Amino acid sequence: MSKVIKENSNIIVHITMKLSDGSAADSTKVNNKPAKIIMGDQSISPAFEANLLGLKEGESKEFSLKSADAFGDKNPDNIHYVDITKFDSETPAKVGSIITFTQPGGELPGMITDVSGTSVTVDFNHPLAGQDVTFVIDVIEIQ
Template identity: 70%
Template sequence: MSNKTVVNDSSIMMHITMKLSDGSAADSTKVNNKPAKVNLGDQSLSPAFEAQLLGLSAGDSKEFTLAAADAFGEVNPDNIHYVDRTKFSETPAEVGSIVTFTQPGGEIPGIIREVNDLSVTVDFNHPLAGQEITFAVDVVEVL
């Protein structure tokens, strides 16, 4: 293990555990014991999240809470779509189900929020959008 510390443009192997404001666990890389590799400066993390990692070294742990805007973003009403119910003839539309739509450039998952006689409401926001999230990070290695 080296004594490198996290700086801008660092790559880090770390375990990340996310908790909701009620304390329940939303997700954790520890479940499968597969740390995540994150790259600071590549726009995949919010600036507020990156700022919490600066100065950490391998073996360090830190817990911090980010507002929705700095975690997975606010809920964007433009990401909620009403799809004709007939589009769900092969797979029944059930509230809470995750469905995947093919778009140019890849697939996009959405959560079914409502089903009525004519349409299905599909929410394409990140499932944790609009929520304050507490992150617990354990730095495995600074690359």
């Protein structure tokens, strides 16, 4: 009898994400590195977990989540203004660049969204925050 995903399962899945216009945003299949998910550890939203419950090994499912249940809505508190002197030739202040800042809790990537005079706007929201996302889940293993 095949295993079924439950509230406390450890699972290995391939995840493909698509934006509302159908374009691919990301996939674990690109580098053939499936994701490990520990159900119930709060690392994914309850709405995401609810879509996984009951799936069996080898099954696939496609579902869409509103931004609040996917990567959250954009939080204005996650947009910071950094002095241009913090940048140099190795890490130039260029719109569209993703810069990783080291913090006490680890590393935090942010995207430069604006450069105006000596002020550089850095957005630390997840790149898919504020967007509805369609997920395709391929269940590889249930532990």
